[in-house]
Amino acid sequence: MLKKLFPHPWLTVVLLIVWLLLMNDLSPGNVLLGLVLGTAIAFAIGKGLWLQPVRFGKPGLLVRLAGHVLYDIVAANVQVALLVLGPTKRLRPAFIEVPLDSTHEIALAALISIVSLSPGTLCAELSDDRTRLVVHVLDLDDEAAIVASIKTRYEAPLMEIFAC
Template identity: 40%
Template sequence: MLDRLSFPQPWLSAILFTTWQFLNNGLSGASVVMGLLLAWLIPQITAGFWPERPVFARPWRVPAYLARLVKDIIVASFSVARLILSPRQPRPVFVCYPLQLEHPLAITILASTISLTPGTVSADVSEDRKTLLVHTLDAGSEQEVIDAIHERYEKPLMEMFQ
């Protein structure tokens, strides 16, 4: 009985509750009650659509990963702007990145991270989830791109998930 009253996706519930409070532009008794009801009800209704919960082996590494991502987005934004404004032609390349990650959520986070960083886009994941196709706007070599993705993003994700 208590299992049905629990929050099956606590992070989603927290996000839903917080979003509801921002949409209501303040705290009131009614908005808190409605926010809690929605934060409980929506995950209950959508529970069948969610895959198994991701198991973070080291969740305390998530803030450092997010900080690195924000820094890389800012640095890459300036690099892309400099490249576009310079007379030098970019050297675009498609790279087949060999994945070491196995968890579907970790692969999704890696692909999203690559796409969020200006100048790179993850274009496809192979059906066997062993290769990620990445397009870069400007790269010296394929190995340089592979090494950078592995060291900056995949290795920390592997530490978080395994």
């Protein structure tokens, strides 16, 4: 009975907590509304709205990838600050295409997020057939090096993590 009422209890609880944090109000009406919304979203996800089952192949690699991403974000912040504070004539903005090997929805979403989170780069487009990613870079020095870096530092580990 309880499983039918709450098909994904942890998701419902997390959504309730997020709702209460966003509303910044613990009134009974807000708690009830958060519970109803959390349950409704959990039901919708249970009815097939989830893209693919998420399976983590190598959790240790996930931790290492997170460390690489944090390091790259800090390093890119320093590089972008130096570029922006210096003469703007040095900037060489450009769009580059990154060929993709992964087709897993969650891995692609993570890759796009990682690239967009790094200062100086922004994902502009994912092709309809999901075979290439168009990335805007603030300062293009070596296109092949940037493409290789995205593929080896981010895409390859994501493919292993999500068992693509």
